[in-house]
Amino acid sequence: MAANAMVEKQLIAATQIIEHQLDSEINRLDNLESDDLELIRRERLVAMKKRQEKKQEWLVNGHGTYSELYDEKEFFETTKKSDHVVCQFYRDQFERCRLVDKHLEILAKKHFETKFCKINAEKAPFLTDRLKIRVLPTICLVKNGKTKDFIVGFTDLGNSDDFSTEMMEWRIARSDVIEYQGDLMTPPSAKSGPKTEVYRKKTIRGKNDDSSGDDDSD
Template sequence: MPRERELEGSVRDCDALETLTDKLRSGEFSEAISAAQRASEQGPLCARADGGVKRADPYVAFAGVEAPVQVDEEDELTRLRRERKAQLQKEQIWKKQGHGALRELADEKEFVQSIAPHERAVMLLDDGGSAAGEVCRKVLGRLASKHLEAQFCWLSAEKAFFLTQMIDLQAFPTIFVLSYGEVTRHLPPSQLFCYSSASSPLFPKHFRSLLHRSGAIEHAEDSESGSDAGESD
């Protein structure tokens, strides 16, 4: 029996092969063959950048197309570390120069000698006769610890004979912004308290923004502005 079944299967395979051969000879599949040939002549499909497809030679389809820029994460980290290291080095230099705290000056001579080496400096001149001057000193003290790029100091008006005589002062307190010993801006009370009084919770924010616009500090952002406002209030 198994031998007979094997012979029957071989006969059926031969019959199917002969039938397929007859159909190919008769041209029954000529249309399908022609369609396949036309498709192969048009070329393969290539994906486009916009997500579509097109027929083209894959060896030349992408000629002139710029490859996406690959960001080297290691190089980016190296750059960030280098910038952070440079920033820390600058901060160390500033601290050696006395930055980081509000410095009280003994007299005009010390003012001239201490301010000259600094690229940025803020000097408060006050006669001690108002609460506004005290508020300015407190705010400057907090800013000094956060903005190491500038030297912050203050001088009593009674110890500043030449300054008070040479400059037409509107009133006290008043601020001088300096660069390497040269006065670049004079901020009288009319500017210091233009947007808010010294007793206002908003005064530290306006004061900081004014110093930034005057070039005294590098930036006006402060993550602890809320605590500043609360303390000044």
């Protein structure tokens, strides 16, 4: 009996020590978490303030709408004012250009952080030649004043006229000119099935020679 009582006493003492240590650790974590939360709160407030200031700047620069640029000078001014620009080079008589319009109008409202616009290739001959644009529609993707990538025709969009806005969004996001939360390695149309080969992003200033061809007139 005496031995059992001693063991029980030791177990109680050990349990009390463990509980005390656990309480101390909980208090320490509570204090640490409180400090961290306060720091996170302050950082988030600063970030929110900067974001709001940025939104005001975007609003002044016409973000949130899909607008038309009327000449080459306006194109260069736009790429200087906005860090991220998505610009379609089009021609009025091309039906596929009008298809692109519909998708970019939707994305312009969703991605306020990026300037979405278009320019008639016939009114910008110098710029079209400089960027080596040969196929329409071509979407020029600009980041920090530099042409980063091009979406030429519908090849990167499933090579079909009935691609989704989500597919367009994913392809633009591959060039890092919009904020995107999805999987950049898998296009939307392939998420429910086996993975397909995806477009390999390239940093370019003009269109590759092997992409050149006649204008796409449906």
